[in-house]
Amino acid sequence: MRVRTRIQVFSTLLLIIMMVCLNTTIYFVFQKEILKNEVNETAGKLMQAAGNLDSATTEMTRNSLLRAFVPANGMIRAIDENNAVIFTSTKESSYADIDHSFSAGQSENVLKQDGSSFAVASLPVIWNDGSVVKLEMAENIDSSLRILDVLRLILIIGTVLVILPTFLAGRLLSSFILTPIQSLIKTMEEIQSKGSFQKLELQDRSKDELYQLGNTFNKMISILELQYDKQKQFVYDASHELKTPLTVIESYASMLKRWGKNKPDALEEGIDAILSEAVRMKEMTNEMLELAKADDHLVLHLEDFELNKLCIKTAKNMEMATGRIVLVEKASTPVILYGDKQKIKQLLLILLDNAFKYGANTVKLAVNTTQENIILKVEDDGIGIDKKKQPLIFDRFYRADMSRNRGNGGVGLGLSIAKLIMTAHDGMIEVESELDKGTTFTCMFPAGQKAVDK
Missing domain, CATH: 3.30.565.10 (Histidine kinase-like ATPase, C-terminal domain)
Structure with missing residues (x-):
């Protein structure tokens, strides 16, 4: 995978994960608060209804009083110890089928049934015959939960609107970062293929790390070019310097081979010249070796x-x-x-x-x-x-x-x-x-x- 693709994929995936975590947290916190408020509101209505039961002296008065507290989109009912519903009041008959069970304690919860959500609150009260019954109020909260659907849609749209520009920004950023590097690679390939030293063309901009990379590369090329030129000149000069003594030795050796053996003067002259040039070549070789060692590391x-x-x-x-x-x-x-x-x-x-x-x-x-x-x-x-x-x-x-x-x-x-x-x-x-x-x-x-x- 190319670096450009890695940058785009990594930055996009990281943002998606962050946005999902953030939006999920927002959604569930908001959902929890809405359900809590709905249940508390239902429990408050139930407490108000139960508080007024003490003033009801007859069954008719009690039933009329309870009907007055029935929520517009809910119900109120009483359940005896035998788990039998002894009173129900609702404007929606289907609400009477909500599951029920007797309990002597106070409770508040959210119940889902037949695709609808209800805020349910219950508490024990004394019925007219002196028995303890469970007074329960349920209120449909689907309209309130529709806000969560709107919130979910907003969060999804917001995530898309954030991720799309981020993806495009990742492409621009990767292009900005990798363009100098690609230029560096291209220059290095040209140096390799053509065998000539080339430098990067640096734009006049802020001295960021990419500029420093290019500048360092150019300095390195300058040093390499200088060292290459010195090495080339050294080889040329060494060859030139060695050429003369080798030519002298060759000339005198040829002379001695032809007729030097018969002329003592020429023989002595040739031997002296060859010895002199050999000594000089030895001296030059030692000095060149000394320089070569020094270039590597002078110990x-x-x-x-x-x-x-x-x-x-x-x-x-x-x-x-x-x-x-x-x-x-x-x-x-x-x-x-x-x-x-x-x-x-x-x-x-x-x-x-x-x-x-x-x-x-x-x-x-x-x-x-x-x-x-x-x-x-x-x-x-x-x-x-x-x-x-x-x-x-x-x-x-x-x-x-x-x-x-x-x-x-x-x-x-x-x-x-x-x-x-x-x-x-x-x-x-x-x-x-x-x-x-x-x-x-x-x-x-x-x-x-x-x-x-x-």
Whole structure:
């Protein structure tokens, strides 16, 4: 069953049940009150008639008195202890056939006989001969009960008049609710069939839940489209970057196969070139795997460590590897950073290596703190980066200057990894640079985070 049909059926059935319960309650309460009033009125007339019997001294006077109290559409009679009717007065002879029985107590009830309803009241009285008889008065109340028929008809008509608009309103409501959802389904089917990202056209209306649903869907599509474009660009860039070393390896391998064995110089050159490109491909593959893991979930092994010491140790290692100068300007007091020590070391190596690859002779590491952040700066005196290109340097495979070529060993993934490491540590990395004057990378970590004692 479709949701639209479910809404209509459920809302209509619920209203019908509510209306039936309400109308039934109204009908029976009204019926009870009418019958109660009719019986009380008959009992009052009977009491009045019985009260006047004391003044009747003869049978004729008594009978005349009782006839005077006979209802216009009823009867009055007396029943002795033997259940025999000893007196009856009525204008409708058929009323004399109403069932009777003697009882010594007072009673009031409604009796139905031959399709008619009667309000019946009885009470014991002393008859002229000194015996106790049951004086009974019955009054036809069919005319009063016809009001209930009118009430029943009104309630039925009212129920129909309420249910019909409600059913139509249910259709409109279901249409109002489901139209955006159907539009969402249609858009998703088109995305599935055409393979292209599409967004919903949102009407300018109140920001209700349906609008929020559509808006959230559009945001999700934007994110998916952006991620798809990034993935597509990543695959393209990776293929482009791998194409060159593979071409070099293939060319030198072909050369060596043809005549390299007979020329030691060519053989050595070919082996060196193949080894160099293989090392470069290995480095690129490792960096690509690092990025792929980070996209899924960058696992951090968090601990407290002293950042000044890590910077000094990393600087010495880099100086020994490159033969260039790395100055460390440490904070006056120990700086305890809560993070992944190996990832922060990798971050330092990336920034230092990046500086040396692109013209820096001297690099300065500076560590300081503020109330909110722990700040790590890497400043070099290299070739710098054009301001227009600075926002792009953290993109994968991007190199700000074509002079930063493969001969430098870079593939444009290092700064992407650096940014991922900072993001995983809830930090930020910023760049300030000026052409031919140098570049400064500033890494800001949130201060005050500590390892939890266990």
